[in-house]
Amino acid sequence: MKNVMINGKNYKLISNYQDDNELRNRFNLLTQQIYNFDFEKWYNSGFWKENCILYSLLDNDKMVSHITVSVIDFIVLGKKKRFVQFGTVMTDEQYRNQGLSRVLMETVLEEWKDKCDMFYLFANDSVLDFYPKFGFVPVDEYQASTKIPKIESPYSIRKMDIDNVSDLNLLYETAKNAEAQFALSMHDNAGLVMFYCNYFELFSFKENLFYIQDLHAIAVADYEEDTLILYDILAKEKIEIKDVLNAMATEQTKSAILKFMPIDSENYEVTLFKEEDSTLMVMGDKEELFKNNKLMFPMLSHT
Template sequence: MEQYNYVTSYKDNEKVRAALNKLTTDTFGFDFEAWYQNGYWKEESYMPHSLMDGERMVANVSANRMEFVIDGETKHYIQIGTVMMAKEYQGQGLGRYLMEKVIALYQEESDGIYLFGNDSVLNYYPKFGFQTSKEYVYKKTLQENQLSLDKDSIEFIEIKNPSNEERQRFFDYIHHAVTNDGMTMRNVGLMGFYLHDMEGVYYNKKLDVYVVAEIADETLYLNAIIAKEKVELDRILDSFAGAVKTVVLGFVPDRKDEFEVEEFREEDCTLFYIGEELERVEEEKLHFPTLSHA
């Protein structure tokens, strides 16, 4: 690798960051510039490890520090993401070099390392010691005759065209949010990546809670609950029950026994992990929150 320059910790280096954005755009069709300019890229949370050929970035493997609260216990994982290689540089072992470097750097400091890979790499990541794991999804049918509250009194309002003041208020809630599920992510930067524009965010004034959700075909896809105090999930579901018939959670509920559970299957996406601690995902029927994917 002597002909290439290894770089990391460069988020404030405009030229190198631009090179990362170029490779990310070419590979995935997005870049990190707005995320950086809006202040969500924190060096200690998102750490790209890259190889440069002159001023061009040709390979990258990023490590994301992920804190989760699982059944009241705090765990620190590393999620690997934005694994990229310029097409002309494939077959030179650059990806292997970076992957081995990242695993060696973070394995001892974390409770486990994981990533989500597509079908084309099912035989690739096991070469580095990764194993595959199942995830699970929780859902239920809502019965209107079981509602405990008046729907109109706890209506959720979708946030449209948020002002800067509304956005600041929302992210204040994210900063100070309490655990409202069985596997809570603590990563404000990643929430900023997904939710800066507050698309799909609803607020309930009576309950003083934000949720991130989508409604399609009479199904509520509930991806996050964001509140400064504990809120009963049933109270949230009650307010949507008149508009939807089914709820699918993008997180693990506190009380799993109140939901149907089934194996989660996402096309072209497999969970890989290193470390005995992450065996619990399959054993305890867990699900990495939808908004935690890096």
């Protein structure tokens, strides 16, 4: 904890305090106020790991501004990289336009600039003019899709029930030891996978988990009419994406949309992807990585 002066007013800057019940409760209150959810269920699950770090400003005992830092290892085009993602950026309505978020951003950028390969975030489109002040630029993401031929699948699948302890453990162990399957794959971040699959109050993939027994793989998937939406593949060994598509296709399925970019996208239709009300922004010196390689961050890696 340290004192910082902003516009002539003293604030306390605190970080890495998630194990302090009182401070975490204040953080949850602010998150509920701004985003209508909180992280308490995830914290109590034990899956909140040390790579999710809280940075906040207090006015006396009131939490008034915040940034979450997620330190995430990725396998990017075959190479391991450490990226820092900003999330849950928020300021109490009565304290906005006073420079609080700027102080938090500058603090985090200075602290992590020599400890990571890239800073990035998904910005709400209403605040796109804020992040360029710190060197962030918008970059495009790309999405792969394909037609699915009608063949009889040789694979057996079952829907997972993670209210069942064995399936919960299977999900965690598979995510913890998952092999990189995509051009841009999250590495060793089972905690974030568990957040999305069971502990995110606004939306959960809990009903979208399927175990493909013959492949020893978990597919995170949904169906929209005759289209399969494949969000993620979790497996301890490298497997063929087309095998997962064939396993997950139903009699009605004619095509599939992938919420990640395959390592080899030659046989897929690759199109520009724009997430509704959100834009990927990266620190400017890393812009070429996305311009040259048509990448996409897997959906379960967002914070």
